Amino acid sequence: MATTTRADTARKEEYLDLHRWMCMAKALDDRMHILVKQGRAPFVGSSRGHEGVQVASTAAIGPDDWLVPHYRGLANAIVRGLTMKEWMLAVFAKAGDPLSGGRNIPGGCYSYRRLKIAPVSQVVASWIPKAAGIAYASRLRSEASVTLCTFGDGATSQGEFHEGVNFAAVHRLPVVFVCENNSYAISVPIRLQMANPNVADRAAGYGIPGVTVDGTDVPACYTAAREAVARARAGDGPTLIDAKIWRINAHTSEDNQLKYRTKDELEEASRHDPIVRFRNWLLERRWITQERAAAVQEACDQEASDAADWAEQQPDPLPEDALKHVFASNWIQVPNAKLD
Numbered sequence: 325m326a327t328t329t330r331a332d333t334a335r336k337e338e339y340l341d342l343h344r345w346m347c348m349a350k351a352l353d354d355r356m357h358i359l360v361k362q363g364r365a366p367f368v369g370s371s372r373g374h375e376g377v378q379v380a381s382t383a384a385i386g387p388d389d390w391l392v393p394h395y396r397g398l399a400n401a402i403v404r405g406l407t408m409k410e411w412m413l414a415v416f417a418k419a420g421d422p423l424s425g426g427r428n429i430p431g432g433c434y435s436y437r438r439l440k441i442a443p444v445s446q447v448v449a450s451w452i453p454k455a456a457g458i459a460y461a462s463r464l465r466s467e468a469s470v471t472l473c474t475f476g477d478g479a480t481s482q483g484e485f486h487e488g489v490n491f492a493a494v495h496r497l498p499v500v501f502v503c504e505n506n507s508y509a510i511s512v513p514i515r516l517q518m519a520n521p522n523v524a525d526r527a528a529g530y531g532i533p534g535v536t537v538d539g540t541d542v543p544a545c546y547t548a549a550r551e552a553v554a555r556a557r558a559g560d561g562p563t564l565i566d567a568k569i570w571r572i573n574a575h576t577s578e579d580n581q582l583k584y585r586t587k588d589e590l591e592e593a594s595r596h597d598p599i600v601r602f603r604n605w606l607l608e609r610r611w612i613t614q615e616r617a618a619a620v621q622e623a624c625d626q627e628a629s630d631a632a633d634w635a636e637q638q639p640d641p642l643p644e645d646a647l648k649h650v651f652a653s654n655w656i657q658v659p660n661a662k663l664d
């Protein structure tokens with residue numbers, strides 16, 4: 325009979341963490357959809373289908389590294405340490421929301437300095453050159469940090485993708501670029517975005533490694549991300565990972581995807597749920613039981629529901645604080661500036 329080594333046990337614990345983080349993201353996502361239907365929350369940009377690559381890539385970096393995620397990166401933020409209560413404070417735009425002080429749409433625009441999550445933007449691809457800039461700053465400061473930058477396939481059609489990846493490649497910056505390739509930019513399918521659907525092929529044009537991975541396969545994503553992080557940390561520059569996934573929900577809760585996806589396609593997408601696939605992988609290894617997996621999801625669902633009820637009762641931001649953190653409080657006086 326095979327014996328379980330200490331390394332196996334450590335690995336198992338890591339993988340069970342990945343599973344729990346995915347369940348947390350699903351629980352918050354599902355709860356937000358309920359809250360929107362009830363008219364209690366404004367909006368969801370769902371991360372369903374993206375959780376596998378998100379937890380795997382984020383678990384591959386450390387607490388001193390930087391995360392520059394896209395607006396769909398709920399599971400990325402969870403791995404960094406974001407709690408359900410904090411997320412729900414943002415969903416209800418409460419004064420204590422650590423993400424934007426109740427100023428932005430949930431998950432759409434925020435930052436979290438303590439967790440080293442750089443500002444998330446709705447302006448598609450605008451954060452890609454910023455990730456290169458953060459990595460460049462780390463280099464100038466002789467810090468050992470790696471920057472993880474995530475985006476969708478649609479973002480790769482923007483000029484900022486080229487500018488950011490090219491700059492990082494030229495300067496061999498410690499960045500890991502992860503394309504969460506769900507093959508849609510809202511309603512625009514990938515065949516209308518690019519003639520070559522393999523985003524990783526473009527890496528050759530920048531002189532960096534490109535890796536295609538099945539983004540619903542958590543262990544494969546984890547291996548690809550850890551290898552890319554190790555390359556970045558060793559001074560060997562950026563990697564472009566193209567993680568192929570399926571978008572399970574609509575683009576956002578404002579979108580009716582039946583206008584551009586067939587019911588058959590949606591059924592197919594639901595068969596590519598990374599949580600189900602990863603749970604089966606854990607079951608095969610007997611690292612989890614059906615009962616335990618169900619209990620983890622149930623506990624996460626309950627925690628998300630409790631977090632929502634708690635957050636809803638928290639104080640709203642004060643009207644007089646509305647302009648706080650919007651404009652600089654001290655104007656910089658430019659000598660001899662002519663303003664007329």
Ligand SMILES: Cc1ncc(C[n+]2csc(CCOP(=O)(O)OP(=O)(O)O)c2C)c(N)n1
Nearest residue numbers: 396446447448476477478479506508509510
């Ligand atoms: C510069 C810019 N152009 C257009 C939009 C509108 N928009 C918001 S999300 C989105 C789709 C982006 O698709 P993708 O990068 O594949 O990410 P996904 O939402 O599929 O995860 C678009 C076009 C925007 N926010 N910013």
